[in-house]
């Protein structure tokens with residue numbers, strides 16, 4: 535069969551059109567494949583993220599459920615020497631089940647069966663690790679050695695006699711001194727001596743955030759021998775935390791800029807000189823005089839009271855007029871029946887525990903935050919208000935003097 539030129543031209547046009555269509559289909563299919571590939575990759579990434587989040591959310595839910603009441607056995611899995619007389623104890627649940635999560639700055643309350651002690655001791659130690667590590671806790675304990683005529687610290691010495699594999703009893707993490715992890719406000723952390731433990735945990739929590747706000751960490755020690763967590767501080771620095779090492783009495787051969795940044799204690803003058811401004815949230819933990827000076831100084835500098843958070847490891851030295859809710863703020867008599875002493879409480883006194891200590895009445899106290907229950911005493915007359923809600927409500931007929939104040943005249947049995 536022979537074709538006319540017109541038919542040949544038509545056929546060629548048809549073939550070419552088919553070719554073009556096929557090519558277009560091919561390109562389109564290729565583009566679709568590319569789109570699909572990209573889409574699949576995005577979907578996989580998204581599934582990965584969702585998966586990560588779900589895994590984390592599940593882990594969090596599981597560990598949230600893992601919050602426990604009363605005492606729980608924890609096993610010491612690792613002990614690390616951090617510096618002179620300071621050891622870190624890594625802890626896991628003895629039953630292998632998840633541990634409860636904690637906020638950076640919170641602490642564990644331990645019941646210690648120290649050799650020679652008549653009854654178990656209750657002591658609190660801040661969690662010094664990263665709250666993101668859900669599987670284990672870390673506390674870092676400074677052994678308090680006595681001087682002439684003064685015995686060693688019982689609880690801290692007991693801790694330092696413990697070995698890996700030993701079991702220790704603890705309550706769920708608690709405490710009101712913690713970092714708000716969602717806040718975008720710039721943060722200033724100050725840790726003096728062993729008071730670095732809660733603020734170290736805070737700094738670690740901050741740097742794990744992709745959108746971390748500016749963070750300054752002032753670390754106070756006497757000299758380079760007292761320096762703790764040197765490697766971790768370097769890592770924090772590398773992650774963007776502005777670490778300032780302050781040595782109040784540096785050794786003669788210390789190199790400024792290497793062993794320390796500032797040859798002075800952490801003071802208000804230093805903060806004012808170094809910080810761009812005071813519009814930050816301050817978290818302080820350290821020796822009594824440092825805390826008293828800094829809190830008063832920051833307030834005088836104009837930092838809002840709500841932006842100054844602090845924790846004392848011993849008797850409170852910072853006195854602020856308490857502002858509990860739903861109570862009168864009037865002076866009231868407190869009768870310490872067993873000691874036969876009556877003292878007047880005023881809002882400037884602080885808690886009932888502060889009043890007792892000022893009167894020379896020794897009350898046992900653990901956390902000083904209403905969580906451990908160590909200071910509970912019978913309240914036989916009158917009523918009290920709480921400065922902050924206790925971790926667990928006190929038993930009927932008792933009160934927790936570390937966080938309560940009188941509502942009118944009260945009688946306590948101590």
Ligand SMILES: Cc1cc2nc3c(=O)[nH]c(=O)nc-3n(C[C@H](O)[C@H](O)[C@H](O)COP(=O)(O)OP(=O)(O)OC[C@H]3O[C@@H](n4cnc5c(N)ncnc54)[C@H](O)[C@@H]3O)c2cc1C
Nearest residue numbers: 658659660674675676678685686687688689690731847901
């Ligand atoms: C919320 C919170 C968090 C804490 N976090 C940490 C932390 O992370 N790391 C840490 O190391 N500590 C921390 N502490 C402090 C800790 O709880 C203990 O108070 C500390 O370890 C001392 O306890 P201890 O039993 O060893 O000393 P204690 O036996 O209670 O003695 C305390 C001090 O008094 C002296 N002393 C004892 N008897 C006498 C006497 N007869 N006369 C004169 N002096 C005497 C001792 O030498 C010692 O210096 C924290 C405290 C609180 C409240």
